[in-house]
Amino acid sequence: MAKTHPYTVPGLTLEEGQGLNDALQSRLNAMNDLHLTLKHAHWNVVGRNFIAVHEMLDPQIDLVRGFADEIAERIATLGGSPVGVPGRSEYQHSDHVYGVDRASTQHHLKELAEVYDRVIASHREAIELSGEVDPITEDILIGQSKELEKFQWFVRAHLEDSAGEIPG
Numbered sequence: 001m002a003k004t005h006p007y008t009v010p011g012l013t014l015e016e017g018q019g020l021n022d023a024l025q026s027r028l029n030a031m032n033d034l035h036l037t038l039k040h041a042h043w044n045v046v047g048r049n050f051i052a053v054h055e056m057l058d059p060q061i062d063l064v065r066g067f068a069d070e071i072a073e074r075i076a077t078l079g080g081s082p083v084g085v086p087g088r089s090e091y092q093h094s095d096h097v098y099g100v101d102r103a104s105t106q107h108h109l110k111e112l113a114e115v116y117d118r119v120i121a122s123h124r125e126a127i128e129l130s131g132e133v134d135p136i137t138e139d140i141l142i143g144q145s146k147e148l149e150k151f152q153w154f155v156r157a158h159l160e161d162s163a164g165e166i167p168g
């Protein structure tokens with residue numbers, strides 16, 4: 001458990017403010033992992049539409065990196081200590097390991113669409129949890145989810161054929 005401090009934001013009890021630490025730390029880990037995963041795809045993607053996919057990913061990476069910063073600073077604001085160091089017990093990676101290396105755009109995009117499925121679903125769970133305690137934290141996560149869902153649309157739109165279907 002990361003260190004906490006004897007204060008939180010006004011209007012919340014210590015238990016309420018710091019009770020969000022674990023949920024926020026898990027979202028911080030997810031954003032750190034996602035930013036690295038997107039870079040991995042950016043480096044390894046090849047084939048048709050290479051430049052479109054390669055270049056589409058960089059703005060996503062920059063924004064997701066910013067999301068990690070925003071979450072970490074919210075943890076600190078609430079009186080906790082964000083952990084950003086790989087290898088620490090608080091920094092638990094997702095169970096899913098991105099297994100695609102040098103591969104086609106379609107292959108990477110399919111895998112990335114699944115990564116976004118998991119990340120967005122977990123963000124929504126954290127929205128629900130924080131909404132019961134702190135609307136400011138909830139608002140941060142809602143704003144991030146809106147962008148993550150838009151990114152998933154970008155990824156899926158590359159996978160669709162001219163009939164709007166995603167081939168299996």
Ligand SMILES: [Fe+2]
Binds near residue numbers: 042
């Ligand atoms: Fe690059």
